[in-house]
Amino acid sequence: MSDIVVAVDGPAGSGKSSVSREAARRLGFAYLDTGAAYRALAWHCLDEGVDVEDATEVAERVAAFDYAIGMQPDHYFVRVGGEDITPDIREPRVTAVVSAVARVPEVRAGLTALFRRLIAEASEPGVIVEGRDITTVVAPDAAVRVLLTASPEARMARRSAELSAVSAEATAQQLASRDAQDSRVVDFMNAADGVTTLDSTDLDFEHTVQALIDIVRAGA
Numbered sequence: 001m002s003d004i005v006v007a008v009d010g011p012a013g014s015g016k017s018s019v020s021r022e023a024a025r026r027l028g029f030a031y032l033d034t035g036a037a038y039r040a041l042a043w044h045c046l047d048e049g050v051d052v053e054d055a056t057e058v059a060e061r062v063a064a065f066d067y068a069i070g071m072q073p074d075h076y077f078v079r080v081g082g083e084d085i086t087p088d089i090r091e092p093r094v095t096a097v098v099s100a101v102a103r104v105p106e107v108r109a110g111l112t113a114l115f116r117r118l119i120a121e122a123s124e125p126g127v128i129v130e131g132r133d134i135t136t137v138v139a140p141d142a143a144v145r146v147l148l149t150a151s152p153e154a155r156m157a158r159r160s161a162e163l164s165a166v167s168a169e170a171t172a173q174q175l176a177s178r179d180a181q182d183s184r185v186v187d188f189m190n191a192a193d194g195v196t197t198l199d200s201t202d203l204d205f206e207h208t209v210q211a212l213i214d215i216v217r218a219g220a
């Protein structure tokens with residue numbers, strides 16, 4: 001069981017995954033990407049021909065969901081039923097349906113229980129957990145709670161830079177629409193009580209990692 005749990009929430013493209021992973025690497029902590037589980041379940045539903053708009057059908061897939069994730073920053077992987085699907089969960093067809101899967105209450109309850117188990121099992125001195133509802137639902141008692149934000153323009157520019165084949169406009173539209181759908185389910189745009197806001201709009205990657213490490217050292 002890790003002594004220090006660091007909870008990081010924020011909207012798409014704020015830098016949650018990349019910043020949390022690098023901060024964990026430098027601190028010698030484990031790192032849990034919770035969005036990967038929602039993506040993996042969405043991938044699994046597509047793979048099995050499940051209608052992702054049918055909440056009952058999606059909910060039925062949660063109980064037997066055979067999921068594994070690498071929590072060491074240098075050994076990240078995502079597996080479903082033993083199959084490595086690490087790159088597949090980032091495909092646009094998965095991104096397009098993940099919010100529909102993530103709004104099903106049984107999915108949120110099942111994956112929240114899974115995340116709590118994974119956090120409890122981590123043997124590193126600390127674990128950084130990132131997502132949308134970590135500071136509020138998954139680990140509200142975490143020693144350190146951070147809302148990582150950035151302006152919509154900065155977030156869209158970062159995502160467009162990643163997906164050079166897709167037009168910047170299409171990327172911006174997809175990101176805005178996913179944030180809008182997600183924020184009907186969880187409020188990740190406003191910091192809850194006791195949560196530190198880290199705005200990375202005017203910080204480069206290195207400064208954002210440093211700022212997160214400083215918050216962890218001050219709060220843990």
Ligand SMILES: Nc1ncnc2c1ncn2[C@@H]1O[C@H](COP(=O)(O)OP(=O)(O)O)[C@@H](O)[C@H]1O
Pocket residue numbers: 010011012013014015016017018019158159162200203204205206208
């Ligand atoms: N402060 C920053 N300045 C510039 N680019 C950043 C910064 N933080 C993250 N990035 C880059 O922005 C992109 C999106 O970051 P990512 O960690 O995937 O965000 P999230 O997990 O919040 O969706 C990545 O390519 C990442 O390297």
Ligand SMILES: Nc1ccn([C@@H]2O[C@H](COP(=O)(O)OP(=O)(O)O)[C@@H](O)[C@H]2O)c(=O)n1
Pocket residue numbers: 011012013017034035036038039098099102130131132133134178182
């Ligand atoms: N704690 C979490 C994490 C992700 N999610 C859902 O999973 C999706 C993918 O999360 P992600 O963190 O991989 O997304 P990006 O912001 O990195 O693109 C989000 O759009 C949410 O619908 C969630 O509901 N709760």
